[in-house]
Amino acid sequence: MAGLREFLSKLDMLGMLAKIDRRVSTRFEIPALIKKLDPRPVIFTNIDGHEEFRLAANMAADRGLVAKSLNIGEEELLDKLIHAIENPSKGEIVKDAPCQEIIIHDPDLRRLPFLVFGERDGGPYLTAGIVIAYDPEYGFNASYHRLMLIGRNRLVARILPRHLNKYIERGNRDVAITIGNHPAFMLASAVSWKLGVSELDIANTLKPMKYTWTVTNNLLVPADCEVVLEGRVTDEWADEGPFIDVTGTYDIVRKQRVIEINCITMRRDPIFQQILPAGSEHRFLMGTPREAAIFKEVSKVCNVLDVRLTNGGCNWLHCAIRIRKREEGDGKRAIEAAFKAHRSLKHVVVVDEDIDISNPSEVEWALATRTQLDEDLILKPGELGSSLDPSADQVTRRTCKAGVDATIPLDRDRGKFMRARIPGEDELRLEDYIK
Ligand SMILES: Cc1cc2nc3c(=O)[nH]c(=O)nc-3n(C[C@H](O)[C@H](O)[C@H](O)COP(=O)(O)O)c2cc1C
Incomplete structure (x- = not known):
């Protein structure tokens, strides 16, 4: 099984998971704590105004964590990822998925713990949402798009001119936004490879995945994820940003596409997820x-x-x-x-x-x-x-x-460039000299 919960239990058992039970605010306080703990994984259990949710962060914050989630050594990660990109495979499709234990039609997105990270943010954001779309010729695509909340059921999505944008321009407007994913699916979704090679299949080679059909729009989502927002990309454009980007500086405001959400599905006792902008x-x-x-x-x-x-x-x-x-x-x-x-x-x-x-x-x-x-x-x-x-x-x-x-x-004398070594510097043990 490749779900976030499985990984959280593993981290907890290893004593690597920070648990914050104190009541915390979605405005600055949670982001500041995620940043202070970075790269340590953390779960918040008491979110002011969003008691229904827990919130996880720093789940795939470094090589070591993701390697652990795949049960491999850190040094094997790049090879494993290249292998998965070159050998994508189909995951199992299941009914009765955990991510559909609760179904909410005509939802109010303000129930979800969107975060205000920095003082100049254009609005509350979801940063760990992975957008899944389908094109009859190219198949399924999964990619990250930061999402700014601009109304009861409306989000504005930063969409660079890559695959999702192409799908939308080709008339594919249905999307499913999956939140609360296992690091294998998170890493695969960050891959930008050839059109037609699906990140869903790359994820399945990294770790066997189960997928399920969305309730309203015929898309596949990870069955073991925590929350899914089902909706459509509209013809409307709105200001997106300012928002902190990977450089740690503020990205500019741009007109971006609006997504309307008509259904939320989630697990009982759902775990929301966020990614600290510019964090590890x-x-x-x-x-x-x-x-x-x-x-x-x-x-x-x-x-x-x-x-x-x-x-x-x-x-x-x-x-x-x-x-x-x-x-x-x-x-x-x-x-x-x-x-x-x-x-x-x-x-x-x-x-x-x-x-x-x-x-x-x-x-x-x-x-x-x-x-x-x-x-x-x-x-x-x-x-x-x-x-x-x-x-x-x-x-x-x-x-x-x-x-x-x-x-x-x-053509130069190589010896001239080599770092000089003192015989014994690697082998001798200081404990033998200093008591
Ligand atoms: C944490 C994270 C956040 C990202 N945010 C965005 C974003 O807001 N907009 C965007 O277009 N790409 C964003 N990206 C990059 C794309 O998700 C990534 O390049 C993706 O692999 C592109 O997929 P594609 O090749 O299917 O187009 C982000 C990537 C990561 C890992």
Whole structure:
């Protein structure tokens, strides 16, 4: 079974889950606590004005948590995700799903614990909603869209020009928004791969899933999720934002599409879910599928060993790539492949296999000791980049990208570049010397 509850019990048993029973407010207080605890998973059991719900956060806040949810080691996660993307499979379809224990027609969304995260937020938000849509040619799509509450049954959704947008433009207006999901489904839904490869099937290869048909609009949703909002994308557009994005800065206000909700289904004793904007979970979920995409693309041009979208680069804009260099052009080819795989990428550094790219100081050390930028820098002004970078033009998305090849040139004396080691430094044990 791949439900959030199963994972919550596991975290609880391991003593990893923070439980907050004190009465807390949806306005600033819950977000501030999620941020203070980040990346520790947390459940709130007493939400002022929303007593019917509990609320979970930081469920997929880092590599370790998601690996645990899949019963694998952290170092296996990227391989496992690439395998799932390449081998999607159909989940089981069931009736009598837990997520439909309660059915509410003509609902009032203000019952749900939408959160006000920051002082300038345009309204109360749901950030862990995964929107499922269907196209007769391409099948099911699942993707995250932050949702701002603008009325009793109305939400305005931030929809970038990716798959969901395409589905809507092709006339597919029915949506189901699933909330309270297992990390396997959360990670799969963050994948942006080829049209026609369904995130529902990627999730099922990560962990066997059960799906069920929605009550009002013929869509499949995870049977074990907590809450489902069923509705339609309207022809109406409304102001969305301002809202905090993955960079930790405020995104601008834009006219976005309005979704109308006509039915809510949920479990008895439902657990709502939220993702802290710019928190570890947001960054991990955004970045990890792109690491997989970059890994696949770079592996076409050289021997790639590891890829990291780094924390300081919001797990979105900056990438470190570790390669086993065979030919002089490998570093520069890796840079171009990374830009091809992840359109929002701004800066790339390619390093040799002796550099640990999970350690920012090591990457900086390679930059300091192995580069001459008049030779090793690729500058790409006027490129199409991320809409999230406040230093770029956020409307045209024009930006200057840069890649640095920080690998050791093959025609130079390699020994000169290697970190000097003191014999015994790794083996000797301080306990044998200091009592
Ligand atoms: C936590 C989180 C929040 C996101 N918020 C949005 C959003 O508000 N709007 C949007 O268009 N994409 C958002 N994304 C990105 C898309 O969900 C993601 O790129 C998705 O995989 C696109 O799917 P697609 O390839 O099916 O279009 C978010 C991703 C994550 C992980």
